[in-house]
Amino acid sequence: MQRPSRFTIPTxxxxxxxxxxxxxxxxxxxxxxxTQKLSASFDPMLAGTLNSCTDNAMRKRLIMxxxxxxxxxEQAAQADCLPIAQASIPIARLNDVLLRYAQTLAKVxxxxxxxxxxxxxxxxxxxxxxxxxxxxxxxxxxDKLSKVVKLSQxxxxxxxxxxxxxxxxxxxxxxxxVIIVSNAxxxxxxxxxxxxxxxxxxxxxxxxxxxxxxxxxxPLAANYIRTRLYLESKQLQERQKIxxxxxxxxxxxxxxxxxxxxxxxxxxxxxxxxxxxxxSEHIDxxxxxxxxxxxxxx
Amino acid sequence: MAQLTELTKEQAYAIADSLAQxxxxxxxxxxRQRTSLAPPDQDLLEQYENHLDxxxxxxxxxxxxxxxxGAEQARSDIEGAIAKxxxxxxxxxxxxxxxxxxxxxxxxxxxxxxxxxFAIGEAAASLRAxxxxxx
Numbered sequence: 001m002q003r004p005s006r007f008t009i010p011t012x013x014x015x016x017x018x019x020x021x022x023x024x025x026x027x028x029x030x031x032x033x034x035t036q037k038l039s040a041s042f043d044p045m046l047a048g049t050l051n052s053c054t055d056n057a058m059r060k061r062l063i064m065x066x067x068x069x070x071x072x073x074e075q076a077a078q079a080d081c082l083p084i085a086q087a088s089i090p091i092a093r094l095n096d097v098l099l100r101y102a103q104t105l106a107k108v109x110x111x112x113x114x115x116x117x118x119x120x121x122x123x124x125x126x127x128x129x130x131x132x133x134x135x136x137x138x139x140x141x142x143d144k145l146s147k148v149v150k151l152s153q154x155x156x157x158x159x160x161x162x163x164x165x166x167x168x169x170x171x172x173x174x175x176x177x178v179i180i181v182s183n184a185x186x187x188x189x190x191x192x193x194x195x196x197x198x199x200x201x202x203x204x205x206x207x208x209x210x211x212x213x214x215x216x217x218x219p220l221a222a223n224y225i226r227t228r229l230y231l232e233s234k235q236l237q238e239r240q241k242i243x244x245x246x247x248x249x250x251x252x253x254x255x256x257x258x259x260x261x262x263x264x265x266x267x268x269x270x271x272x273x274x275x276x277x278x279x280s281e282h283i284d285x286x287x288x289x290x291x292x293x294x295x296x297x298x
Numbered sequence: 299m300a301q302l303t304e305l306t307k308e309q310a311y312a313i314a315d316s317l318a319q320x321x322x323x324x325x326x327x328x329x330r331q332r333t334s335l336a337p338p339d340q341d342l343l344e345q346y347e348n349h350l351d352x353x354x355x356x357x358x359x360x361x362x363x364x365x366x367x368g369a370e371q372a373r374s375d376i377e378g379a380i381a382k383x384x385x386x387x388x389x390x391x392x393x394x395x396x397x398x399x400x401x402x403x404x405x406x407x408x409x410x411x412x413x414x415x416f417a418i419g420e421a422a423a424s425l426r427a428x429x430x431x432x433x
Binding site: 053056057060064065066076080081082083084086087088090091093094097098100101104105107108113114116119120122123125126127129130131152156159160163164166167170171173174176177178180181183184187188191192195196198199202203206207209210213 | 307311314315318319321322325326328329332337340341344347348351352354355356358359360361362363365366367368369370371372373375376377379380382383384386387389390393394397398400401402404405407408411
């Protein structure tokens with residue numbers, strides 16, 4: 001504003017209006033929203049990995065022990081599986097940092113941040129109340145006042161938008177770290193969660209034949225257990241598919257953050273839009289599959 | 299556990315998987331020999347199996363902690379970026395607070411010019427009510 005003679009209020013207003021159109025942060029918000037959903041869909045895997053360990057131990061004891069004691073068996077199973085529970089705590093933190101990262105992105109990309117209408121209306125009212133020292137005539141006439149307020153609104157909006165952009169760039173600059181963290185979560189899903197499910201499925205198959213052996217003596221108990229085992233194995237197979245869905249979604253997240261960072265100055269780029277649409281699709285698929293985290297039902 | 303620290307993630311998981319399969323083999327044996335084995339032998343086999351399961355949990359846990367360790371630096375990098383992002387959000391919020399404070403300062407200025415003690419007191423109180431934040 002050092003040279004007001006060249007930058008008149010109307011041209012500045014016009015410039016402000018034109019620049020406004022360049023900043024639509026909706027793609028950042030889409031990315032942030034899907035990433036939060038991804039994090040929510042990972043959480044049950046932590047408990048699931050532990051449950052695979054304890055459930056498998058309980059199932060084996062229930063069917064095979066000559067002197068089955070439910071409470072003692074549960075305690076023993078929990079003690080044996082404790083190392084897995086403890087080792088999973090830092091993994092929970094990794095998933096949590098991904099969630100908070102996405103939440104911060106969403107807050108920074110909030111459309112309402114650069115809007116200071118309410119604040120400027122108050123300032124306008126205050127300025128409008130000023131009178132010239134010699135009497136009741138207002139210091140600024142209504143027309144001039146409204147122009148000053150509008151211009152201030154636009155300039156501060158631009159300043160805030162610039163700040164938003166640079167903050168987003170700094171956050172997206174951590175793409176390498178986000179890829180490392182999400183790869184660790186993917187590896188946990190593929191190696192730990194899936195391994196637990198595979199142990200369960202393998203032993204469940206064996207336990208079925210044990211129940212078959214007992215069927216002539218105890219048909220009712222055998223039928224009951226056989227049905228439970230059948231339902232549980234179906235559920236376990238569906239849970240294995242969660243891993244595949246999760247892996248696809250993480251791959252999409254990684255491609256999306258790369259595309260988002262590359263296109264931060266051209267957020268409407270078709271390539272980015274397609275990438276984000278695919279990310280959203282993979283998250284939808286993951287959420288649908290995630291219903292099988294729940295215990296098997298009749 | 300000193301010797302465990304030599305293991306890679308892949309080795310830890312491979313060992314855990316082999317032990318889990320061995321445990322299943324013992325289970326299979328127990329099921330097949332259920333009627334022919336004497337109860338003490340059955341108990342012994344069950345103990346072997348439990349012991350194998352404990353080892354599986356240990357090796358899996360070790361593999362998990364190696365995964366987490368590998369991402370620890372990246373995690374703290376992201377933490378740093380989140381903290382910076384939050385500081386910037388505060389700066390943006392401060393712009394709003396500064397504009398509001400400016401309006402109140404103008405009120406105070408006008409009141410002083412009007413030499414109206416009541417208006418001065420009112421404007422000053424309003425300014426104090428929400429002090430200007432420091433960026």
